Amino acid sequence: MLYYDIKYPYLRYPFRDSDGSGWIMYSIPVDKLARIYHSYFGKNPLSFFDCGAAVGELIQQAENMGIKATGIDIKKYPVEKFPSMQQYAKYFQSGQIKIQSILETPPVKADLAYCNGTLTYMNESTLPMALSKFKNVKMLIAIHNTTEDIIAARKMGDELLHAEPRLIKPNQWWIDTFQKHGFKVDFNTTYNTFCAFPRHNRTR
Numbered sequence: 603m604l605y606y607d608i609k610y611p612y613l614r615y616p617f618r619d620s621d622g623s624g625w626i627m628y629s630i631p632v633d634k635l636a637r638i639y640h641s642y643f644g645k646n647p648l649s650f651f652d653c654g655a656a657v658g659e660l661i662q663q664a665e666n667m668g669i670k671a672t673g674i675d676i677k678k679y680p681v682e683k684f685p686s687m688q689q690y691a692k693y694f695q696s697g698q699i700k701i702q703s704i705l706e707t708p709p710v711k712a713d714l715a716y717c718n719g720t721l722t723y724m725n726e727s728t729l730p731m732a733l734s735k736f737k738n739v740k741m742l743i744a745i746h747n748t749t750e751d752i753i754a755a756r757k758m759g760d761e762l763l764h765a766e767p768r769l770i771k772p773n774q775w776w777i778d779t780f781q782k783h784g785f786k787v788d789f790n791t792t793y794n795t796f797c798a799f800p801r802h803n804r805t806r
């Protein structure tokens with residue numbers, strides 16, 4: 603069993619990368635993200651932004667729930683090429699998902715923004731800029747590997763770190779960093795998510 607099967611039991615879906623290789627994406631489904639949002643705001647989000655939307659699975663889920671959904675990804679996945687992913691092509695054609703880095707995106711406008719792994723693609727100098735893009739959302743939910751995950755996975759023989767450099771820091775470092783950059787933050791131990799709220803946003 604892989605570490606992610608334990609950490610993210612709620613959503614895994616297959617996708618193909620640019621070279622045609624098949625992989626499994628682990629994430630949290632939008633209904634669960636909306637449930638977390640609901641626990642703070644007493645209502646579902648009306649709009650959702652997926653930062654690092656990949657093929658668009660979460661955009662599709664949000665739309666199916668009647669939530670306005672937009673997203674970006676720095677990389678274009680070959681959704682037109684493989685029948686299993688053609689359902690997602692419309693999100694790229696319509697511009698709902700833009701191929702763009704969060705660092706080049708105007709401040710995000712959405713009730714709920716989501717970063718699955720995306721913040722670990724930053725480094726310590728670009729992370730503040732990335733976080734500043736979420737100052738107008740009501741809530742940012744982030745999930746990603748921390749130092750604790752790397753150690754726990756290694757204990758079960760699963761190596762989470764591969765070729766690309768990633769920003770891997772202890773859980774507490776992330777909490778301190780969200781706070782330092784203007785967010786109130788909770789760590790949700792049920793879903794293993796950082797729940798960050800821009801401090802200036804008084805609607806909570």
Ligand SMILES: C[S@@+](CC[C@H](N)C(=O)[O-])C[C@H]1O[C@@H](n2cnc3c(N)ncnc32)[C@H](O)[C@@H]1O
Pocket residue numbers: 627628629630652653654655656657659660674675676677702703704705718719720723
């Ligand atoms: C783990 S996937 C998340 C997929 C999807 N959001 C989900 O939860 O199922 C993370 C994505 O972040 C994207 N990414 C990395 N750096 C980024 C950046 N600077 N701006 C936008 N997206 C980025 C990667 O290309 C990758 O597709």
